[in-house]
Amino acid sequence: MPSPYSLPLHALRLAGKCALPLILWFSVGELVRWVVIYVATEISHGSWWQARLVATLALVTVVILISMTVTTGMFLALRNALWETRARRQDGQEDERFWVSLNRVAPAFAVIYLAWELYYRDAADFYAMDRFHNLDDDFYTTVLNNVAKGTDEEVTYGMGLVGLDWKVSLGAMVVTFGLRALFSRMVEKGSGKFAGVASAFAEFAFVFCGLNAIFTFTQLRGDWASHRAVVSGATEAWEHAKENVPGWEAFWGWVGEMWPHVIEALAVPLTWLAIAVLIFGTSIDDARRALRGTRLEKGMDKLEGTHDVTQRAVDRAIGGFMERWVPVVNAFRITIRGGMALFGFTCLLYSGLHVGGQYLDRAVRTLIGSDVEYMWLVASKPVVFIGDLLVTCLSYCVLAAAFDIAATRARLRGEDITA
Template identity: 45%
Template sequence: MSGTPALAAPRQDAAPRRASWTLSPYALPLNALRILAKCALPLILWFSAGRLVRWALLLLAATVSHGSWYQARLVLVMFLFTLVVMTSLATTVGMLYVVREALLETRARRAGGEAKESLPNALNRTALVFAGIYTSWGFVADDAREFADIDILRQPDRLVVDAFSGDNSGVARGLLDLDPKVSLGAMVVAYVVKWYFGRRHEEREGRFTGMLATFGELAFAFYGLNAVAAAVGARSDWIGHRSAVAAWHDFAAGAEENVPGWKQVSEWLGEVWPHVIDALAVPLVWLTVGILVYGAYAEDTRTTIRGTPLEQAAVHLERTHNWTRLALAKLSAGWTARWIPLLNSLRLTVHGGAPLFGLFALCYVGLHIGGDYLLRAGRYLTASEEPYLWFATGEPLAYVVDLVVTLVTMCLIAATFDIAATRRRLTGGTGERDRLSPSR
């Protein structure tokens, strides 16, 4: 009987050991599959609803882009295209939102007394940063390409017939033919919407001000495409002959001739850099969106800069005159409202550790490469000698592949946040992650 306590001790340590393993970066794929198994149905519903609304808006925009009052129609087309991007925002945030109850971090927050956040609040917080990410990283190009494809498939013969007759069919040009003067007028209206609701969002007034400000910002960017393109086209020759630009071209040409290996290194960087962006930057971008959806630990400047050299600058700023602090707060209000949550989210990712982010990036890239092979295999299996059968099989096949890739990607983002946030909470943000290692 005296040996019973010694035999019981290993069973008492079994639960902590299992818990530490779930927090290991190398358990990320298993955690993602666990979340997928628990939340598969709502994820499928959100993805399907988003795809249906997005397809309907694109079809409506393609239909509206032809007929009389052409410029007025194109203004409406750009409005609908802005709604397409907003639909992508709502779908992404909604899919990340429905899996939050399956996260260990969410359960810990509920146990700590934190109230459940509503979906509109998550949308409002994420909207502005999502808009910047979506446009600056080129994701909007996929929407524009799909709009053109839908417009062509609506009338597959019109583009060829009008080309032979010399007429301008306007097919697939609904986003390009807006008159620059009309673009400028629409830009002014969009800017007013962006400015008004942006200020209200900074003052935390209104429930949907962030989304309305995002709509204004996207509309301002899209309506300005034609005006900017016209302006750039008119000044491209002038810019090319300016002294600074000409000097840079001369410097680059001289470096290629006189610096050994310059040309080879520049060519190598040109080939490798796109892969670096796809493998590291793009996964980090989507991970940041997920962290913003689940809410950063704090959205204030002091928490974000804590432990950095900027904290001492903030201390000195607090000792200045009240009018100085007030003026700086007003000048930096827009910047802090948009980018402080993003910086705080990136800092949380760093606290998760290099192995966690590295495995997330590896899984993200592997998943999308696997999706490409899955689509290729599906096309091979559904190939037929019947002409135009791919019209009927192509879209369902693309839907299934996108469904699988998107669902697993959302679960990977959620699992990565869950591990990083839980590890930071248990260590108090001190970086003492060694005690969470399974080997201990």
């Protein structure tokens, strides 16, 4: 029976055994991502700008698919060294092939990736590349040139993801929505060799192509809602509470400061653990499993006994909440099979690696130093790459080790980790 306190040693064991494939997967993935982002920044400026932006959004969607592929490959590389994998092989279960795993993982991965807005890093990398790639044509230079020449040249710097006209954006949304529905139906029927990957691509493209239209309509809806009596009354009640309830503003200010840290320390590690569990072959998007053993399970039974219209209405109302938190709750339930110590250790090590990586980056930059102008425009990329390599590989090893310990303890107790 493996101890929860063996998590650090088990993670280091996995890192030692799988170091080479992890490094190769990460390195190739970063190289391919860089090339695709570079091409996206190249085509996001010039004539036929709206058509170029559609192609840019498609390439950014490809960048996310690359991230999904690399994540799947790195966890599958770790799968070969897990105790749970050895036990499954002894039970006669064959290892799932890479493309089969990727096709199975893709739809659920897309839901988690979008629900937790993990695409911010991809968007930030695109914006940074666009910024440094077009230093001579940035926003301020273009505006100043327009003022000096008396022209009205269109500003395209930094607008690759948000410059799409809302009408074009709405049309692209309709097309990608149709593709998403088609591929999702193929996934449900089990047809199509790469229907899962295509469904994920359509899911990401639907969101990115619709960003501009959604932003426009959200502004209009916000302006409309701000004048409604209910919203106005709620705002007045909130202001009244701030003025008359002692400690009201201080309490909610404290909650606002602490909540991001709670998310980073607890929810984010469990989100990535849910992705790892999904890749290792266990379901994490089952709402009934997440609510099993609680009072809410009876509510689920009642909901399933209602009319289809009621079920669809509830799904629309709380769909986003369920997509975000059901995988996290299921990951927690799996981890807790190894005890609270395993859950605490997993979150502590995951968060500690990322915080430690930031301090290590600062220490390396201070140690190297430089009196040469613009030297860090060149030197920062290798430093960031090595830091990200270490943090990412060790974090994935921690997540894989946590799943392995929980699954092994459950198996030795005669329990089913998938139940």
